Every structure is written in C-alpha cells, then in structure tokens.
Amino acid sequence: MSKQKHSMQPRPSHDESVRQDFVTDMRAYLTDEIYSLITPHYEKKIEPDFIQVNERKPEDKSEVKSLMLNDRGYQSWSLLQRLSQQMMFTSVIDTVERNLNSMIDELDNHQSIGSLDIDESLDVPRYLTAYDIHQQPGGYHSENIEKDISAGAVYDISLPVYSRNAMGEENDLLAQAIIRYIDDHLKTFQPLEIMDMGCGIGNSTLPFSKKFPDSRVIGVDVALPCLRYAHARANALGVEAHFSQQNVEKTSYDPDSFDLVTSTLLLHETSHDAVPKIIQECFRLLKPGGWMIHLDVYPFHKKEEDPLYDFLKDWEVINNNENFSGALRNMNMRKIIEDAGFSSETVEFTSAEAAAKYSKGYTGDFYLKLPVYLAQKPSN
Amino acid sequence: MNEKIKLPRVAKGKKPKYLDDGSIDNLMAMIMTLTQEISVLRDRIDTLERMLEEKEIISTKEFDDYVPSDDLEMMRKDRRHELLERVLLPIKKELE
Numbered sequence: 001m002s003k004q005k006h007s008m009q010p011r012p013s014h015d016e017s018v019r020q021d022f023v024t025d026m027r028a029y030l031t032d033e034i035y036s037l038i039t040p041h042y043e044k045k046i047e048p049d050f051i052q053v054n055e056r057k058p059e060d061k062s063e064v065k066s067l068m069l070n071d072r073g074y075q076s077w078s079l080l081q082r083l084s085q086q087m088m089f090t091s092v093i094d095t096v097e098r099n100l101n102s103m104i105d106e107l108d109n110h111q112s113i114g115s116l117d118i119d120e121s122l123d124v125p126r127y128l129t130a131y132d133i134h135q136q137p138g139g140y141h142s143e144n145i146e147k148d149i150s151a152g153a154v155y156d157i158s159l160p161v162y163s164r165n166a167m168g169e170e171n172d173l174l175a176q177a178i179i180r181y182i183d184d185h186l187k188t189f190q191p192l193e194i195m196d197m198g199c200g201i202g203n204s205t206l207p208f209s210k211k212f213p214d215s216r217v218i219g220v221d222v223a224l225p226c227l228r229y230a231h232a233r234a235n236a237l238g239v240e241a242h243f244s245q246q247n248v249e250k251t252s253y254d255p256d257s258f259d260l261v262t263s264t265l266l267l268h269e270t271s272h273d274a275v276p277k278i279i280q281e282c283f284r285l286l287k288p289g290g291w292m293i294h295l296d297v298y299p300f301h302k303k304e305e306d307p308l309y310d311f312l313k314d315w316e317v318i319n320n321n322e323n324f325s326g327a328l329r330n331m332n333m334r335k336i337i338e339d340a341g342f343s344s345e346t347v348e349f350t351s352a353e354a355a356a357k358y359s360k361g362y363t364g365d366f367y368l369k370l371p372v373y374l375a376q377k378p379s380n
Numbered sequence: 381m382n383e384k385i386k387l388p389r390v391a392k393g394k395k396p397k398y399l400d401d402g403s404i405d406n407l408m409a410m411i412m413t414l415t416q417e418i419s420v421l422r423d424r425i426d427t428l429e430r431m432l433e434e435k436e437i438i439s440t441k442e443f444d445d446y447v448p449s450d451d452l453e454m455m456r457k458d459r460r461h462e463l464l465e466r467v468l469l470p471i472k473k474e475l476e
Binding site for chain 2: 072078079
C-alpha cells in the first residue's frame with residue numbers, strides 16, 4: 001500500500017494501491033524471472049539453429065531482430081513488458097482521475113514559495129505530440145480540464161511503481177547521481193544560478209535547491225500540466241524553485257546568466273534538430289566557466305560487440321515510444337558539444353551513480369549508474 | 381469545480397503486434413488484467429479479514445451465511461460493470 005509522500009500527491013484507495021502494487025510485482029517478475037531467460041535461450045536455441053543453417057553467427061542487430069521477432073518466447077516477454085507499462089498507467093490514472101478536482105482545488109494553497117511562469121501561446125514541439133512518450137496516455141503536455149495537473153500527478157505516482165520504489169521518497173535519485181558526480185569531480189563548484197532543462201514535475205530540480213541553498217534554481221519545460229504540478233509539489237515539500245514554461249531549444253533568459261545547466265533523461269526524448277539547438281542554448285545561457293551536465297540512458301558511440309545486446313537495447317525504441325533514443329546514440333555528440341563552443345578538453349562522456357534502498361517488500365540496494373556528458377564553457 | 385473528468389487511458393503511438401495477430405495480444409492483456417484484479421481482491425479480503433480478526437468482530441461462519449440486500453446487489457452489479465470495462469479495454473481500443 002502506498003503512502004502519500006507530500007500533500008499534493010493523490011492518495012490511492014485501497015484497491016488502487018494494491019492494483020499498482022501488482023504492477024510493481026509483475027514488472028519485477030518479468031525482469032528477474034523472464035527477461036533473465038532471454039540471453040540463455042538465445043545462446044542455447046536461437047543462435048545454434050541459425051548457425052546450423054547459415055554456418056556462421058548472426059552478425060548484427062538487424063539479423064538478431066528478424067530471429068527474435070519470430071521467437072514466441074521473446075515475443076511473449078516483449079508483449080508482457082509492454083502490457084506492464086500500459087497497466088501501470090491505467091492503474092495510476094484511476095487514482096489521479098478520482099482525485100483530480102480536489103487536487104486542482106488545492107493548487108491555490110500551494111503557491112507561496114517560488115514561482116510559475118506560463119506561456120499559453122507556446123507551441124509544444126512535434127517530438128512530444130506525435131506519440132505519447134513511454135506510453136503515458138496524453139503524454140506530458142495534454143490538458144483535459146482547466147488548470148490540469150493530471151500528467152504531472154500520473155508521472156509522480158507512476159515512478160515508484162515503475163522502479164520498485166527505488167527512486168527515493170521524492171523521486172530524486174537521478175538528480176542525486178548528478179550531485180554526487182559534482183561532489184566527487186567538481187569539488188569546489190558552488191553554482192548560484194541553476195537551470196534544470198526539461199524539468200517535468202521538478203523531481204530532479206528540487207535536489208539542486210536543497211544542495212545549493214544560496215542558489216536560484218529554475219526548472220524549464222514545455223509541458224504545462226507538469227509545471228503546475230511541479231510548482232505545487234515544490235510548495236508541498238517546502239522547497240523553493242522557479243518554474244517556467246518554455247522550449248529549452250531557445251529560452252528567454254539572458255546570455256551568460258547560469259553557472260550550471262542540467263537535464264535528466266531529456267535529450268533522448270527530443271529530435272535530431274533539437275539536440276544541437278539545446279546544446280547551443282546551454283552554451284549561450286552559461287556564464288564563462290559554467291558547467292553543462294546532461295544525464296541520459298545510453299552511452300554514445302559505443303560499438304557493441306554483441307549483436308544480441310545491441311538488439312535488446314532498442315527494446316524501448318520499438319515497444320515503448322522512445323522513438324528517438326536509438327538515433328540519439330548514433331549522433332556525434334562530442335562534435336555537437338565542441339561546435340557549440342565548449343572547451344574540448346572539458347568535454348567528458350562518463351557516468352554518474354547513486355544508490356537507494358528498495359522498499360515495500362523488496363530488499364537490498366538499487367544501484368543506479370547512467371551516462372552523463374558534461375562540458376565547461378571557456379572562462380574569459 | 382464539480383465537472384466529472386475522464387482522463388485518456390490509451391497512449392498515442394505505434395502499436396506493434398507480438399503473437400500471431402493482435403487477438404492473441406489482446407487475450408494476453410485481458411488475462412494479465414484479470415490476474416491483477418484477482419490480486420487486488422485477495423489483498424482487499426486479506427485486509428478485511430485481518431481487521432475483523434483484530435477487532436474480534438466477525439467469524440468465518442457469519443461471512444458464509446450472509447445474504448446481500450437489493451441495494452447491495454445493485455452496487456455489486458455496477459462494480460462488476462466497471463470490472464468488465466477494465467478487462468475489455470483492449471477490445472475497445474481495437475474499435476476506437
């Protein structure tokens with residue numbers, strides 16, 4: 001059974017809560033008990049059958065793909081994995097829908113800290129409207145009612161279901177990984193002006209306000225239902241941050257005005273055209289000597305030795321509306337960052353780490369390690 | 381604000397087919413949803429029985445002898461309708 005983490009979060013009923021618990025357990029089972037069988041199944045059955053006919057191993061991911069899409073075992077796991085995502089959203093949307101009017105009424109009581117700037121004329125880019133990322137119905141931007149916050153609330157309560165409750169009480173594990181990286185590698189860095197790009201509900205924004213109490217932290221996103229929720233959520237948690245509805249490809253802020261620009265899981269949800277624009281905007285926004293740090297899912301330019309692994313990595317692309325994440329991996333990110341003006345000797349592709357405890361019946365530690373890419377704007 | 385809002389339940393995007401044709405995929409979705417609902421019921425009954433036991437209120441025999449009223453029958457009919465709505469969502473999606 002879930003407990004409310006802050007006063008804006010919708011509280012599931014008994015049945016909604018255990019319905020969400022079932023999805024958590026189903027996802028854990030699919031990963032631990034079924035997905036873990038796929039590589040052995042491939043090695044013992046699929047690959048030997050292929051070798052018998054062709055007298056060689058499958059050589060790339062497209063060859064593996066054509067074998068796997070005809071394999072009943074793989075396809076069954078794949079279908080169930082996709083269904084688990086749909087069932088997660090369905091079970092969470094019930095809670096949000098039932099509580100929506102009262103949550104919207106609560107908004108007025110959650111405005112005193114920080115700020116929210118709205119630009120109702122803003123065009124939401126096509127890469128966010130053409131399909132619903134992660135299969136969240138309506139995506140992050142859709143408005144179903146006046147002052148809608150449903151997309152933000154759905155995101156907030158689906159993350160623990162998605163992660164076996166391992167993203168931390170405030171869903172902030174990704175930002176904690178960036179903060180730990182700063183602590184370990186940029187030791188004396190004390191940013192005063194911070195921007196979190198693609199901030200969504202601000203779960204990766206607020207940790208920077210808490211870590212750097214003297215700073216002014218701004219979260220920017222195009223998705224209004226998430227931003228409204230973000231501002232109210234920040235108030236519920238008593239943390240100051242300023243949220244602004246803008247497209248991070250080109251914001252309204254002055255050049256040379258930020259010490260740190262971050263993003264978590266942003267770039268792989270954008271497009272070929274948007275990525276260089278976002279990097280250029282980071283450069284424009286940063287003060288000389290300021291740092292850009294992006295955390296994302298997959299490393300760049302890593303030629304996979306193993307075509308099976310290469311194929312499996314694309315699962316989200318094909319099955320979970322992560323349409324750009326495959327293409328992003330093939331972009332020359334170093335060149336994009338250097339072309340934007342960043343000092344080439346400071347450009348780094350590495351990884352950030354954080355650890356959390358599983359909860360609610362799951363024991364042990366969840367260890368998160370995701371790629372980060374960072375660069376420093378040259379000092380004058 | 382009293383407007384009863386209905387949020388979307390279906391995501392926009394590609395709909396891959398997995399097993400044979402879409403009907404088997406839909407069957408799998410229905411089976412998993414049913415399994416989920418069985419799990420919900422077990423958890424709810426478990427909560428109920430534990431609370432009743434803790435409070436020393438109702439014995440198992442009293443449960444078995446219980447006869448629902450007409451109003452309760454009506455409520456249960458509505459609840460079963462909601463269950464069917466949830467289980468048959470994949471079919472609705474095919475037609476929408």
